[in-house]
Amino acid sequence: MTKIFEIATTFFAYLKRPDLYPELRRKIWKNIFNRSSGLRGKDEAEKWCRDLAVSEKDFIENVLKTEFVSFEKIFPQDFEQAVLAQEKTPVKMGGAGSLSVIYYINEFVKSQSAIETGVAYGWSSFAALASLVKRNGTLYSSDMPYILQNQSEDFVGCVIPEKYKNNWELFRFADKESLPKIFEKTNTFDTVHYDSDKTYDGRMWAYNLLWDKLRNGGIFMSDDVGDNAAFKDYCERNGRKPHIIEFDGKYAGIIIKD
Numbered sequence: 001m002t003k004i005f006e007i008a009t010t011f012f013a014y015l016k017r018p019d020l021y022p023e024l025r026r027k028i029w030k031n032i033f034n035r036s037s038g039l040r041g042k043d044e045a046e047k048w049c050r051d052l053a054v055s056e057k058d059f060i061e062n063v064l065k066t067e068f069v070s071f072e073k074i075f076p077q078d079f080e081q082a083v084l085a086q087e088k089t090p091v092k093m094g095g096a097g098s099l100s101v102i103y104y105i106n107e108f109v110k111s112q113s114a115i116e117t118g119v120a121y122g123w124s125s126f127a128a129l130a131s132l133v134k135r136n137g138t139l140y141s142s143d144m145p146y147i148l149q150n151q152s153e154d155f156v157g158c159v160i161p162e163k164y165k166n167n168w169e170l171f172r173f174a175d176k177e178s179l180p181k182i183f184e185k186t187n188t189f190d191t192v193h194y195d196s197d198k199t200y201d202g203r204m205w206a207y208n209l210l211w212d213k214l215r216n217g218g219i220f221m222s223d224d225v226g227d228n229a230a231f232k233d234y235c236e237r238n239g240r241k242p243h244i245i246e247f248d249g250k251y252a253g254i255i256i257k258d
Contacts, residue, residue, distance in 0.1 A: 040200040041229025049226040049253075053246040056100050059254070063243055064108045071099040071127055078130075082159035086121050089155045094120035094195075097223055098247040099127040102193060105219045105254065106131035111190035112138070115182060115213070117175050117206065118195035118223075119143035122157035128193065129164040140185065141170045142178035142196065175206055188215050194222040203230035211257070218257050225253035 057068040072079040106114060106128050112135050114128050119141045128139050143156055157170060169185065171178035175196050192210045197203065203222070207230070214220055225231035225244065231253045235242045243254040 039228055041232070042227060045229040045232050046226045046251075048229075048232050049244050049246075049251040052242065052244040053251060054244070056098055056245055056247055059101065059243055059245050060104050063256075064104055066104055066108065068100070068104075071103050071130075074103070075130055078126075078161050081161065082123070082126060085159050089121070089158055091155055093155070094118070094123075096121075096123035097195070098245060098252055099123060101245055101247070101252065101254070102127035102221070103131055105221060106191050109190045109218055110135060112136075113140075113186055113189050114138070114191040114193070115140045115142075115189045115210065116193040116195065117142045117178075117197075117210075119156050119170065121155070122160040124193055124195060125157055125168060126160045126164070128191070129160060129167055133164055133167050137167060137190075138186075139168050140182045140189075141168065142175050142182065143170060143172060144174045144196065175202075179206075179209065183213065187213060189213050190215060190218045192218070192220045194220075195224070198224060198227055200228045200230045203228070204234060207231075207234045214257050216257055220255045220257065222253045224250055226251040 054062075060066055060068045102124050105111075111128075111132055114132060114137065116124055116128065116139065119125055120143070125139060125141055131137075132139055141157075153172070156172075157165075157168070160168065169182075171181050173181070189210075192214050194203070194206055194210065197206065207220075207222070211220060222231050231242070234240065235253075235255065240255045243256075245252045245254065
């Protein structure tokens with residue numbers, strides 16, 4: 001009964017948002033015809049990640065050739081304020097992820113234009129912006145509204161320091177609506193960070209699109225690549241050389257575009 005109530009509540013929440021009708025249609029199709037997409041190839045993906053994985057420190061020092069200092073130690077006061085901001089929020093959203101890696105990849109490519117999918121509290125946004133603002137760069141973010149949590153939209157990006165927000169543009173739609181709007185603003189990016197639709201098909205659609213917008217020498221990053229085989233298959237089919245980073249029991253995938 002609880003599941004039926006949740007489905008009905010979700011459906012009616014979408015009906016109140018005409019701007020989200022395209023995503024509602026996609027969700028209905030996915031839940032009826034493509035429910036297995038989220039975990040497709042999970043076992044093989046986890047083994048592949050385990051075999052290739054290195055630590056944050058190893059990746060930053062051996063691949064990016066930069067001395068590793070954790071993000072929270074580089075920006076201790078801003079980080080402390082961000083933790084307090086999250087603690088004050090009445091809604092539950094996603095976790096922080098590998099902030100050090102996000103910061104250092106933007107530093108490595110001297111990023112001036114970055115794109116991310118998935119924001120939640122804004123931890124990854126905070127890490128990217130901490131680098132981008134040094135060059136007056138811009139972070140373009142796509143984030144699907146949390147339609148079942150009435151207050152959640154007020155707290156998206158709440159951990160981002162105010163001094164960084166002039167360098168941040170947020171688009172509150174599903175990726176298939178947000179990304180074309182972002183591409184109207186700029187068509188080339190120095191870094192890409194994917195952390196939104198975690199289904200196999202959703203990743204494959206976005207990976208191909210975002211890769212084409214990444215400049216040569218730029219860096220592509222995807223979170224939670226052990227959840228299904230999308231990142232593994234994408235790399236193998238396209239001849240990409242991946243770096244897999246283990247962090248808090250999860251895996252992130254990175255590709256440097258030659």
